[in-house]
Every structure is written in C-alpha cells, then in structure tokens.
Amino acid sequence: MPYESLNLSTPTPVLSWADHPLGWEETQMAKNVASLPFVFKHVALMPDVHLGKGALVGSVVATKDALIPAAVGVDIGCGMCAVKTPFKATQLDGKLKKIRSEVEALIPVGFNENKAADKTVSNWQGWNHFKELHRGVQDLKGKAMRQLGSLGGGNHFIEVCLDTEDQVWLMLHSGSRNIGNMLAQCHISTARELAKLSNTALPDPDLAYFVAQSPHFHAYWRDLQWAQDYARMNRDVMMARLMRVVEKHLAGGKPMKPLLQVNCHHNYAEKEVHFGEEVYVTRKGAVRARQDDYGIIPGSMGAKSFIVKGKGNAESYCSCSHGAGRLMSRNKAKLHFTLDDLIQQTQGVECRKDKGVLDEIPGAYKPIDQVMAQQTDLVEVVATLKQVLCVKG
Template sequence: MPYEPLPVSTSKPVLSWANHNLASAELQMAKNVASLPFVYKHVALMPDVHLGKGALVGSVIATEDAIIPAAVGVDIGCGMAAIKTPFTADQLEGKLKQIRSEIEAAIPVGFNENKEADKAVTNWSNWRDFKDLHPGVQRLETKALRQMGSLGGGNHFIEVCLDTEDQVWLMLHSGSRHIGNQLAQCHINTAKELAKLANLKLPDPDLAYFVAGTDEFAAYWRDLQWGQNYARFNRDVMMNRFKKIVEKYLVGGKQIKPLLSVNCHHNYAEKELHFDKEVYVTRKGAVRAREEDYGIIPGSMGAKSFIVKGKGNHDSYCSCSHGAGRLMSRSKAKKVFTLDDLIDQTQGVECRKDTGVLDEIPGAYKPIEEVMNNQSDLVEVVATLKQVLCVKG
C-alpha cells in the first residue's frame, strides 16, 4: 500500500502508511511534529503508528540542524537481533522447557542484572569513553557493566522461532537498559530547560530540541551514539549466550555458524543522505530499510514475525515498521483480558502464562499481517517466523 497524505494544515506534510484513521490525540501529535520549523520535507508514519511521548511511535522525522531527544525516546538504541541456524524443528522436540529455564537462568530480565560482567563485556572498547558521558550518569558505570547482557522488561523478549521451512531461528528484542534511559532523561531535561530559557513556544514541551553547532547538541549526539552502540552490543552478548544454550541441547555444545545474522535498531537517530541533502533522521519505532538492508518486524508472542529486506523507498526515508504496534495500553489490556485469554492466545508457545505478562497478551497488539500488507512498497519478506518459545522481560 502506498502512503496517504494526512489532512493536516502544517508547514510540512505528514505521509502515513497506516490504513486506520488516527485518533484525535495521534493526529495532534503528528501535527505538532510537522509544524516544527526545522523538519525536513515531510514526516513519515509507519503502519504500526500509535501514541508516544512528544512524537508518535512509528514515526520517521528528518530534521535540518536540530534534533529532539524525546523523539528518539528513553530506550536509546532499542532494537532486534536474529540469527538463522542450521537446526530444524524436530531437533527441538522435548527440549523447549529445559532451554527456556536455562535462558532464564543465564540472561537477567526485568530490573535484574548480571552478578558479574563476563570477559566479552569488560573487553568492550567503548567503556573507555564512559568518562566523557553526561555527568549525571557517571555513578552508573558498574551498573551499566553488569546490565550489559540483560534483557530488561516491558515488551522485550527472547524467542526460539520456526520459519515456514521448519528451520530454527533465534530472536531477541532489547535496548540500552538503565544507562540509556538515564542518558536520555538527562538530555531531555536539558532541552526542556533551554526551551524555557529561550521562551520557545513549543506545541508540546516534549518537543524541546537541540540546535546543531551548540555544545548541548554535541554532548547529546556523542551520548546518543554511545547508547546506541551499547544497545547493539548488549544484543550481541545475549545472542551469544542464547546460541550457546541452544547448541548445548541440540548438538552437545558444538558451535554452529549462523546462516544469517541481523541486528537492527528501531529507536535511534543517524545522519543520512535523503533527497540529496544530509539530514538527521530520527526513527522512533521504525527500522531502516534501504535496498538490501535486512530488518526484523516482530508480531506479538502469539503471532508471526518477519525477517525483511528493504526496498529503499525514499518517501519513507528508507524505513519500515518495527512491529505490530499496540492496539491498547498496558493498563487497558489488564482490564480487558483474563489469564484464560492469555493461555488460549499463546497455545503451542513455551512461555510464562501468568498475570504478570497479561499486558503483553497478543490481543493487545495490532494484527501483524495487516501491518505487513500496508508496507509492501517498503520491504519484501525474506522469512516468516512463528515462535515456539518466548521469554518475556
């Protein structure tokens, strides 16, 4: 489905790949962003778009000489990793429960952290730049070290999946943990203070921004890149542990070579060239999808997920959706659904089936097939996956 321009009277148009009408609060959020003077060309909304903080989750915002820290969000570098293994479905038989329990023992979830950092973590070259990060996070170095290789909470997950050929894939979703959150909060607060001092008339205080060429912009950009690198490496560390556990149960610990590896952010900003101009591109709940870029678009824990290849659609700033997108808030999901609904909707999946994960029930998410149909001009599907094991954050 190609995009449709939204009927908004703003200085820059809003192009939407969603096939549903945006609610008034969502429409207002899109208008707020599109009315900012430094927004380049247009704002692009992905098919899984929904309410966020300051900017819609599922929006791609290209800007000239400015960046909005709250539009990048507080989970800097949040994203997905997946590997295709040479294993097949029959090798998993009777082993999923043990694999799940070993993953839960090896990879901390929620607010938990590793008791001590392993060698791969302490050897990460970017620790040497920690001292240059915002003064507000300097006390967190030990915590950042221990949380490297941990999942976090909310909608973060680790999954064993099967594709349509019954080939086994390993997949996970995580970000930059507490350190990324704290870096983001420090800079969002600075941006808001600057906006107040400058008497800026913003449509929403969460759209406070930094201007290129200032010390504040340079400090945020440096910390943002560090946080994004932390998030990517965090996924690598977990994937390595995850892969070892699966190898232990399937081939007695023999190391296998992945047939395909993908690791992509979906909450981040980069400098990119679009329509012959270098701009800052913020993807808030969106994946880069240039030609030949591989991406991961997960459904809920009872639905399909997709490995995709980008088509390089310039109108979307070479982007695609980052998932199914929430249909309802976490609190609403807890009111609407019961534990029986959760058990019913996660049939055939080795996962937690308790009220603690009720807010992550598949019914709280948009239908992923619909989301995929709406972006056939953005990506092609390389593999369709269905999970057989899910560990929730």
C-alpha cells in the same frame, strides 16, 4: 499499499502508511511535529503508528540542524537481533522447557542484572569513553557493566522460532537498559530547561530540541551514539549466550555457523542523505529499510514475525514498521483480558502464562498481517517466523 498524505494543513506534510485514521491525540501529535520549523520535507508514519511521548511511535522524522531528544525516546538504540541456525524443528522435540529455564538462568530479565561483568562485557571498547558521557550518569558505570547482557522488561523478549521450512531461528528484542534511559532523561530535561530559558514557543514541551553546532547538541549526539552502540552490544552478548544454550541441546555443545545474522535498531537517530541533502533521521519505532537492508518486524508473543529486506523507498526515508504496534495500552489490556485469554492466545508457545505478562497478550497488539500488507512498497518478506519459545522480561 501506497501512503496517503494526511489533510493536516501543517507547514510540513505528513505521509501515512497506516490503514486507519489517526485518533484525535495521534493527529495532534503528528501536527505538533510537522509544525516544527526545522523538520525536513515531510514526516513519515509507519503502518504500526500509535501514541508516544512528544512524537508518535512508528514515525520517521528528518530534521535539518536540530534534534529532539524525546522523539528518539528513553530506550535509545532499542532494536532486534535474529540468527538463522542450521537446526531443524524436530531437533527441538522435548527440549523447549529445559532450553527456556537455562536461558532464564543465563540472561537476567526485568530489573535483574548479571552478578558480575564477564570478560566479553569488560573488554567492550565503549567503556574507554564512559568518562566523556553526561556527568549525571558517572556513578552508573558498575550498573551499566552488570546490565550489559540483560533483557529488561516490558515488550522485550527472547524467542526460539521456526520458519515456514521448519528451520530454527533465534530472536531477541532489547535496548540500552538503565544507562540509555538515564542518558536520555538527562538530555531531555536539559532541552526543556533551554526552551524555558529562551522562551521558545513549542507545541508540546516534549518537543524541546537542541540546535546543531551547539555544545548541548554535541553532548547529546556523543551520548546518543554511545548508547546506540551499547544497545547493539547488549543484543550481541545475549545472542551469544542464547546460542550457547541452543548449541548445547541441539548440537552437543558444538559451535554452529549461523546462516544469517541481523541486528537492527528501531529507536535511534542517524545522519543520512535523503533527497540529496544531509539530514538527521530519527526513527522512533521504525527500522531502516534501504535497498537490501535486512530488518526484523516482530509480531506479539503469540503471532508471526518477519525477516525483511528493504526496498529503499525514498518517501519513507528508507524505513519500515518495527512491529505490530499496540492496539491498547498496558492498563487497558490488563482490564480487558483474563489469564485464560493469555493461555489460549499463547497456545503452543513455551512461555510464562501468568498475570505478570498479561499486558503483553497478543490481543493487545494490531494484527501483524494487516501491518505487513500496508508496507509492500517498503519491504519484501525474506522469512516468516512463528515462535515456539518466548522469554519475557
């Protein structure tokens, strides 16, 4: 399905891959971003686009000589990791409950953290640069070390899935935890202060930005790259632990050789070349999908997920959606659905079925097939997965 150019009369056009018109607030948010003077060429909206803070979740914004910290958001480097294993579905028979309880014991979820940093974590090279980070986080090193290898809450998850050939896949979704959040907040508040001091007219205070080559820009860029690396490492550490549990139950503890590994961000900024120019690309709830890039597009905890390969679509800045996208807010989901709905919608999945995860019910998300149908020009599907086990934060 090709994109459409929205009729917004903004200085920069907005191209949308969504199959639905934007609501009033969403339209306003798209207009606000597209009216900023440093936005390059056009703004691209992915099929799962929905309300965010400052910028829409599911938007790709390329900028010349400026970055908007709130557009990247507070979960810097949030993304997905997946491993295709050599195991088959039949090997899981009768073992899912045990695997789930061991994973929950090994990987802290929600606000929990590891009791101490293990060797892999303390040996991470990123700690050598911690002193260079924003002074507002200097007392958080211990916490950051204990949280490396932890899931967090909200829509973060760990899953065991099966593809259409009954092959076992491991998949997880997480980001840069508290340290990424605190770094983002430090810089967002600096950007807002600067805008106030310089009387910069902004369509939304959350669109306060740093100008390239300024000391504030350099400080943010340095911290952003560090947090993105931390997020990737966080997923690697958790995946290694998840693999150990699965190897124990399916291979008698013998290490397995993954058939495919994918680890991709979907909340981040990077310097890239598009339309022959070097620009800063902010993907807020979007995955990079250059020619042959592997990506992961998860559905909700009761729906399908997809491993994809990018087609390198120039108009989308080589991007695709990062999931199904929320249909209703967390509060609305809690009011709208019951525990019985949750049990019914997660049938056949070994997972929590209590009020604490009601806001993550599949019905609160857009149908993933619909989202996929809107981006056939952005990605091709490599594997279709269905979860049989899900650990929520």
